[in-house]
Amino acid sequence: MLKKIIPFCLTIAFVLNISAQEKTTNAIEGDWKGTLDAMGAKLRLVFHISKADDVYKVSMDSPDQGVKDFPLQQISYANDTLKIAHPAMMMTYTGILKADKIEGDYAQGGMTFPMNLERGTVELKRPQTPKKPYPYNEEEVSILNHKDQVILAGTYTTPRDKKDFPVAILISGSGPQDRDETLFEHRPFLVLADHLTKNGIAVLRYDDRGIAQSTGDFAKATSYDFANDVKAIISFLKVTKDIPSNKIYLVGHSEGGMIAPIVNASEKNLGGLVLMAAPGVAIEQLFVKQQYDLYSKSGMPISAVDSITKNNKGFYEILNSVEKSEIELAFRTYGKSIKMSDIEIEEQLQVANDAWFYNFITFNPQAYLQKVNVPVLAINGGKDLQVDADMNLAGIENALKISGNKAYEIKKYDNLNHLFQEAETGLPQEYGKIEETLSPEVLHKIANWINERHSKK
Numbered sequence: 001m002l003k004k005i006i007p008f009c010l011t012i013a014f015v016l017n018i019s020a021q022e023k024t025t026n027a028i029e030g031d032w033k034g035t036l037d038a039m040g041a042k043l044r045l046v047f048h049i050s051k052a053d054d055v056y057k058v059s060m061d062s063p064d065q066g067v068k069d070f071p072l073q074q075i076s077y078a079n080d081t082l083k084i085a086h087p088a089m090m091m092t093y094t095g096i097l098k099a100d101k102i103e104g105d106y107a108q109g110g111m112t113f114p115m116n117l118e119r120g121t122v123e124l125k126r127p128q129t130p131k132k133p134y135p136y137n138e139e140e141v142s143i144l145n146h147k148d149q150v151i152l153a154g155t156y157t158t159p160r161d162k163k164d165f166p167v168a169i170l171i172s173g174s175g176p177q178d179r180d181e182t183l184f185e186h187r188p189f190l191v192l193a194d195h196l197t198k199n200g201i202a203v204l205r206y207d208d209r210g211i212a213q214s215t216g217d218f219a220k221a222t223s224y225d226f227a228n229d230v231k232a233i234i235s236f237l238k239v240t241k242d243i244p245s246n247k248i249y250l251v252g253h254s255e256g257g258m259i260a261p262i263v264n265a266s267e268k269n270l271g272g273l274v275l276m277a278a279p280g281v282a283i284e285q286l287f288v289k290q291q292y293d294l295y296s297k298s299g300m301p302i303s304a305v306d307s308i309t310k311n312n313k314g315f316y317e318i319l320n321s322v323e324k325s326e327i328e329l330a331f332r333t334y335g336k337s338i339k340m341s342d343i344e345i346e347e348q349l350q351v352a353n354d355a356w357f358y359n360f361i362t363f364n365p366q367a368y369l370q371k372v373n374v375p376v377l378a379i380n381g382g383k384d385l386q387v388d389a390d391m392n393l394a395g396i397e398n399a400l401k402i403s404g405n406k407a408y409e410i411k412k413y414d415n416l417n418h419l420f421q422e423a424e425t426g427l428p429q430e431y432g433k434i435e436e437t438l439s440p441e442v443l444h445k446i447a448n449w450i451n452e453r454h455s456k457k
Contacts, residue, residue, distance in 0.1 A: 026051065028077045028097060032117040036106050039299060041429060044122050045106075045115070047084065047093070049075065058084055063122045064432040066184045124185045128437040130194040136160050143206070145216075145232035152229055153213035154179055154206030156241075157197040166247045166271055166454040168196055169233055170205040171226075173254030173277075174360075178212045179205040181253065184432030188419060191437045192251070192446070199447040201454075202243075204233060222359040223255060227262040234267055245269045246457055249450050252278060254387060254418070255360075257378075261368035272375035272407075272453050274446055277387045277418055280378075280395025282364040284316040286387065293385040297427055311338050315348055319361050327352055369399030376400060376408040377449045379442065381416030383426030409449070413439065 032047045046061040048069065058075040061068050074085040082102060084093040095104020095117060102117040136157055143152040159165055170189045172181045180187035193203040209216030209229055230250065237243040249271045252260035257278020264270055279286050288309055295305040318330045328349060335345035351357055378396045380389035389412045400408045417423035420442045421434045 028082055030119060031121045032102060033120050033122055034115045034117040036113060036115050038113055046121050063124055064429055066432060124432065125435045126185055126437060127435060128191045129187055130190065136197045143233055143236045145229050147228055148216065148225065150209045150216035150229065151214060152206045152209065152233065154204055156204045157193055158202040159197060159200050162200060165200055165202050166249055166450055167202040167204060167237055167243050168249045168251045168450060169230060170203060171230055171250060171252035171256030171259050172208060173256050176211045176218050177208050179207045186437045188438050192443065195443040196447050199451065201447060201450055204237065206233065220355060222356050223259055223363065224359065227259050230259060230263045231267065246271050247454065249274060251446065252276065254278065258365050261365060261372050264374060265368050265371050270374050273372065275376065275378040275396065276420065277380050277384055278378065278392065278396065279365045279387060280392035283361050284320055287316060287361065288313050289388050289391060290386050293388065297385055297425060316361055319352060319358065366399050369396055370402045372400060372403055373405055375453050376405065379411045379413065381418060381420055382412050382414035383416060383423045384418040385426045386418040413442065
């Protein structure tokens with residue numbers, strides 16, 4: 001969640017400008033892999049070096065950050081010495097070729113770390129990703145959101161030889177997501193859809209508007225627009241597939257778990273909601289906790305963590321307390337009071353003026369959770385550093401109690417992270433390193449919970 005807001009520890013940006021020096025040998029060409037150990041944070045890196053028309057080119061993968069084949073600015077190779085640089089990020093790599101290894105150092109932002117390279121690439125193992133042929137029906141669908149004139153492309157899977165089945169709509173978390181919620185070559189929604197359909201539950205998963213095969217403008221959309229997309233899918237299932245409301249379950253991950261109660265407020269008699277790492281408190285409060293946990297867990301000094309979270313909290317409070325027309329003046333005044341530069345204040349204003357972010361940071365899920373009167377399964381991981389399990393599960397439960405809803409279940413999985421993987425630290429830079437895509441325990445829980453609700457209808 002919150003990929004628009006929270007960067008990973010060593011975010012890498014790239015531009016297309018290439019310069020090179022040459023040496024008349026192909027000894028350096030090919031793929032070179034190594035592991036960067038930056039103060040305990042280990043990142044696997046791969047350099048792809050090629051030569052055409054006597055000019056070297058280099059691109060880099062960072063598999064653990066989801067970065068693939070991005071070009072770097074400069075490369076030279078002479079006298080067995082390789083030099084790679086990306087001035088825009090103050091990054092360099094210098095190494096000496098020795099047989100089939102390169103011994104060298106990676107430097108960025110004034111810090112230098114040893115990093116040796118060997119030939120090869122990094123293959124990410126994703127053993128849970130299902131492979132065709134599937135033992136169920138699969139249909140590609142296109143769904144029109146009449147209100148916004150957006151066409152949503154998706155996949156509808158149904159059990160074979162079964163007519164009476166519930167249907168789960170999978171709603172993704174923040175940021176541009178395809179129908180599989182692909183991240184670091186993990187495809188959690190494909191894994192979840194496969195498990196549910198094999199267990200008698202039909203699934204409709206879809207590309208976010210403006211992403212992959214869906215039309216529309218993702219960048220201009222808010223959570224309310226995404227809720228309208230889900231409503232269009234519900235209408236499609238009712239009209240085209242003859243599925244009644246009480247057989248439709250909304251399964252939302254992260255922001256998707258925030259969207260599900262919004263949809264439920266206007267859709268009558270849904271089968272139930274499955275909220276996976278969903279916000280249960282005001283997003284302003286969630287963000288402050290999230291940033292504190294991420295920064296402190298990453299090893300940042302607590303004094304710096306306290307300062308950053310305190311300063312950000314001040315900006316969030318402004319967004320939640322003043323009229324839109326007053327935000328710029330309030331930001332500038334507050335920014336100056338905490339010794340921010342004009343450039344830093346402008347960056348904060350740019351974020352605040354983003355439609356999605358403004359609606360998100362001023363959102364309080366309690367308003368919708370307190371109206372939910374259908375069965376709810378709310379789950380979270382104890383090592384989730386993006387949506388704190390204790391804080392948000394308690395918020396969800398309190399809201400459901402206020403609504404008078406007694407048909408709910410709250411469950412925390414102690415060792416799971418925000419993606420529901422078995423994790424060591426819960427930090428985002430771990431997501432791509434973990435082979436597990438979704439905890440089997442969570443897969444079984446969701447399938448069993450939906451089937452139990454359906455059997456009672």
